[in-house]
Amino acid sequence: MAGDTCAELIRASLVKLSHLNGLRALEATLRRGTFSAAAEELGVTVAAIGQQLRVLEDYLGIRLFDRLPSGAKPTPEAREAAERLTAGFAQLEDAMAGLRGVRDGRTLSISLTYHYLDHWLSPRLPRLYAMHSDMEIRISASDRIVDLLSENVDMAIRFSRDAGPGYRAIELFHGCYFPVCTPDFAAAHALTPDCRDLSDVPLFVLYDATTDPDWDDWPAWIKEFGMTAGDMPGARRTTGQLTALSGLGLVITGLTEAFNDLRSGRLVAPFGSRVVRRSTYKYLLVWPAARRLNRAMQAFCDWISGERDRYLNEASELLGLELI
Numbered sequence: 335m336a337g338d339t340c341a342e343l344i345r346a347s348l349v350k351l352s353h354l355n356g357l358r359a360l361e362a363t364l365r366r367g368t369f370s371a372a373a374e375e376l377g378v379t380v381a382a383i384g385q386q387l388r389v390l391e392d393y394l395g396i397r398l399f400d401r402l403p404s405g406a407k408p409t410p411e412a413r414e415a416a417e418r419l420t421a422g423f424a425q426l427e428d429a430m431a432g433l434r435g436v437r438d439g440r441t442l443s444i445s446l447t448y449h450y451l452d453h454w455l456s457p458r459l460p461r462l463y464a465m466h467s468d469m470e471i472r473i474s475a476s477d478r479i480v481d482l483l484s485e486n487v488d489m490a491i492r493f494s495r496d497a498g499p500g501y502r503a504i505e506l507f508h509g510c511y512f513p514v515c516t517p518d519f520a521a522a523h524a525l526t527p528d529c530r531d532l533s534d535v536p537l538f539v540l541y542d543a544t545t546d547p548d549w550d551d552w553p554a555w556i557k558e559f560g561m562t563a564g565d566m567p568g569a570r571r572t573t574g575q576l577t578a579l580s581g582l583g584l585v586i587t588g589l590t591e592a593f594n595d596l597r598s599g600r601l602v603a604p605f606g607s608r609v610v611r612r613s614t615y616k617y618l619l620v621w622p623a624a625r626r627l628n629r630a631m632q633a634f635c636d637w638i639s640g641e642r643d644r645y646l647n648e649a650s651e652l653l654g655l656e657l658i
Contacts, residue, residue: 356390358484359383360398361419364408365499375481420500423483424622442630443472445480446491450617453590455491458641465637469630482622488631489621493546495614503620504635506642507657509546509613510589510649513555514601516581525584525604532556532563536583540575540591548613555586559609575601589649596652607655 362372363383373380391398399406408416446455451473462471474480480487482501497503515525523535537552556563575592578585578601595601603610619638621627627635643658650657 353390353393356386356393357419358423359386360390360412361416361423361483362481363387363399364412364416365420369406375479376484417499420483420622421624424500424624440468440630441470441472442634443474443486443488444490444634445474445476445482445487447477447493448475450491450493450590451475453593454645457594461641462634462637466630466633469633471630471634482620482625488625488628489619489634492618492620493615494618495616497618497620500623501620502623503618504639506617506619506638507646508616509548510610510657511549511586511613512589512603512610512653513584513586513605514578514592514596514603515584516579516600517602519581519584520602520604523584527604527606527608529605530561532561532584535563537563538577538583538585540585540587546613546615548611548615550611552586555609555611558611559605589653593645593649593652597648603653607653610653610655612657 358376359372359382362375363369366372366375369380369383373383376383387398396411397409398412399408455473459471462469474487479492480490482488482490491506493509519525525535539551550558552563555561575585575587575595577583578587578592579595584604592601592603596603619635621631646658
């Protein structure tokens with residue numbers, strides 16, 4: 335009899351566990367906004383997401399999505415559960431990480447893009463290591479959005495308008511764009527804050543994949559800031575700072591790319607603060623709201639906040655513009 339009771343309990347537990355995939359599909363879909371985005375994040379097909387959600391609807395006896403010609407829309411019941419689902423999966427992941435012993439207070443795993451690592455974080459890491467020599471830092475550089483709830487990563491640095499539901503964040507700084515060139519190029523083409531005519535100036539735009547809606551090419555830039563540039567058939571594209579550093583032209587770039595060269599004097603922003611565009615997108619240090627910060631995570635938060643303030647003070651002085 336005891337054996338039969340135990341078997342029944344096991345079967346009941348397996349029934350409940352079998353719906354974790356459905357709950358995970360629901361949480362990802364609500365957080366990412368579409369079945370396809372959830373499928374990409376979870377590494378399954380869109381059809382699999384749809385099937386898991388239907389099974390969950392059958393089990394719960396309620397409808398979670400309205401299937402409309404324009405796409406699936408979450409019902410009020412589903413939307414109400416979104417934040418609790420995200421927090422619940424964050425707690426599960428935190429518990430699993432604790433069992434694996436990776437969040438022992440000395441280890442930090444962080445995800446960020448190659449761009450942010452190369453241009454901003456790497457030059458500053460020696461100061462972090464000097465302050466926290468006992469800390470083990472695992473950096474995962476990727477342009478893929480890492481799921482902090484299901485992958486073994488503590489925090490991420492992301493470029494967006496906000497952290498999203500279920501996450502906490504420290505705001506670092508906004509995207510910031512403006513033209514740069516070498517001092518000799520600026521002198522040769524009489525590029526000063528008062529300059530308005532760029533008709534004879536070779537123009538380039540730094541071309542990297544970005545989701546920033548505030549990134550614009552030269553035609554929009556010239557129109558916004560009241561300049562002229564002849565017929566403007568289109569600026570040539572470049573993939574790095576070498577074009578500007580070689581003295582070949584005037585390049586629209588971002589502050590994170592140009593900061594070190596501006597500080598060293600290899601590059602200048604010839605038009606000053608007049609033509610600096612600040613983006614609505616910003617760099618954020620994010621982590622799941624339900625995740626308790628360990629000693630290493632808190633130390634990193636404190637350190638990067640100090641580095642942010644140092645950076646923004648220096649950048650404000652370089653551009654003659656208050657960025658803080």
